[in-house]
Amino acid sequence: MSKAGIFFVSCSVIFFIDRMFVHFFEWQTFLFPISGILFMLEDKNGDGNIIQLVAVSLVFDFFSGYSFGLTTIVLLISVLSGFFLRGIFNINSNSIVSTTLLVLLLTLIYAFILSLISSPKVLMFQIITILIEVVCVLISFKFLSSIIKHNDFRKI
Amino acid sequence: MRTGFYKKYITVFLFVLVLFFVNTYATNGAISNFLYKITFESNSFFSDKLSKWSWFADRFLVSADSVERLLYLEEENSRLRGELAEADGIKKENQFLRKQLGVASRSDVLLEVVKIFNIERSNLGSTALIDKGISNKIKIRMPVVAPGNVLIGLVDEVFGDYSRIILLDDPRIKINVRTQESGILAELRGLLKNSASLDLVSAGDKVSVGDSVVTSGLDGLEEFLFVGKVVRAEESNLGLFKEVLVEPEFDLSLGLSVFVILN
Numbered sequence: 024m025s026k027a028g029i030f031f032v033s034c035s036v037i038f039f040i041d042r043m044f045v046h047f048f049e050w051q052t053f054l055f056p057i058s059g060i061l062f063m064l065e066d067k068n069g070d071g072n073i074i075q076l077v078a079v080s081l082v083f084d085f086f087s088g089y090s091f092g093l094t095t096i097v098l099l100i101s102v103l104s105g106f107f108l109r110g111i112f113n114i115n116s117n118s119i120v121s122t123t124l125l126v127l128l129l130t131l132i133y134a135f136i137l138s139l140i141s142s143p144k145v146l147m148f149q150i151i152t153i154l155i156e157v158v159c160v161l162i163s164f165k166f167l168s169s170i171i172k173h174n175d176f177r178k179i
Numbered sequence: 180m181r182t183g184f185y186k187k188y189i190t191v192f193l194f195v196l197v198l199f200f201v202n203t204y205a206t207n208g209a210i211s212n213f214l215y216k217i218t219f220e221s222n223s224f225f226s227d228k229l230s231k232w233s234w235f236a237d238r239f240l241v242s243a244d245s246v247e248r249l250l251y252l253e254e255e256n257s258r259l260r261g262e263l264a265e266a267d268g269i270k271k272e273n274q275f276l277r278k279q280l281g282v283a284s285r286s287d288v289l290l291e292v293v294k295i296f297n298i299e300r301s302n303l304g305s306t307a308l309i310d311k312g313i314s315n316k317i318k319i320r321m322p323v324v325a326p327g328n329v330l331i332g333l334v335d336e337v338f339g340d341y342s343r344i345i346l347l348d349d350p351r352i353k354i355n356v357r358t359q360e361s362g363i364l365a366e367l368r369g370l371l372k373n374s375a376s377l378d379l380v381s382a383g384d385k386v387s388v389g390d391s392v393v394t395s396g397l398d399g400l401e402e403f404l405f406v407g408k409v410v411r412a413e414e415s416n417l418g419l420f421k422e423v424l425v426e427p428e429f430d431l432s433l434g435l436s437v438f439v440i441l442n
Contacts, residue, residue: 088306092199
């Protein structure tokens with residue numbers, strides 16, 4: 024399976040989890056933005072994934088509760104910040120620690136921008152959730168990448 | 180590679196930006212309206228089922244407390260019946276006095292029956308979609324209520340045939356309210372997870388758990404719409420204001436047919 028294929032399948036699962044978790048466990052997830060950011064950072068060239076990311080993001084956007092397109096714009100801003108930060112600080116994408124920190128930072132940027140539109144108070148409540156989910160997504164990603172041996176699927 | 184990436188990025192970004200502005204400002208949400216039309220049936224089905232399952236799961240998980248809860252509800256029910264009878268008497272007396280004094284009665288509210296067909300509780304918002312829009316004279320910031328004048332939320336975005344409402348626990352909600360028992364004015368802000376905070380309640384104000392919260396009418400909303408009950412009232416660490424949490428009264432699992440107050 025190609026990298027894009029894995030991303031689409033993961034996003035379908037996340038879409039399902041998103042709808043279920045909130046109803047049964049009152050747990051609001053940030054799984055999609057975290058996966059989207061990771062998907063973009065994982066690509067060394069960074070020019071092949073953006074269309075796929077936007078296509079999936081628009082689907083999630085439709086169910087976000089915000090004006091259609093808004094969360095995709097915010098996600099694109101976070102992704103761009105990621106590329107700048109990676110360039111400026113010369114972050115090694117092979118290191119799991121630096122990748123975790125970068126994904127965490129970018130997800131916080133994403134949540135921060137959206138909380139400016141809603142209420143800054145919300146970000147304070149969501150920090151722990153974001154932290155837990157970033158760790159979970161990265162562990163799952165590492166686990167998946169060790170199982171699926173594919174040329175395009177580079178280990179982090 | 181960088182030039183290639185940025186070229187593609189800028190193109191995609193501009194595309195999404197144009198999509199956002201055209202949809203939100205130029206066409207009154209025509210794209211959203213079209214997408215909601217396509218997904219209306221599936222959305223209705225899943226919202227209905229999920230809310231019922233959620234209700235079931237919720238009740239199932241708290242089954243240990245259910246007897247106690249039932250007793251409490253029975254007690255509350257009889258108390259409310261008494262209050263209803265009293266309110267009925269006051270209403271008649273009020274009508275009689277208005278007639279005697281020649282004071283015009285309050286204008287009757289115009290209601291539009293709507294159906295909630297999608298509930299979205301995401302990480303940064305709590306919204307629902309209703310099946311009426313511009314064509315039914317729905318406008319932004321109109322209150323949405325359940326039977327019994329229980330406030331559900333406010334209309335946030337209106338499309339051709341549909342509208343999006345922000346629920347009371349959405350962080351974007353900002354309503355002027357008062358506590359019914361002590362009459363203290365405060366500002367209600369959503370905190371997600373079916374809870375909201377009462378801001379600007381000073382440390383000296385008497386607010387206690389169980390107090391009812393209603394709209395004050397100071398911000399243009401209809402007065403006395405029931406919002407919810409205070410579930411926590413504690414002194415803040417900062418000392419100036421109290422930390423007051425409110426649980427919105429309306430439970431979406433109890434029914435998806437509601438009303439929009441048009442005037």
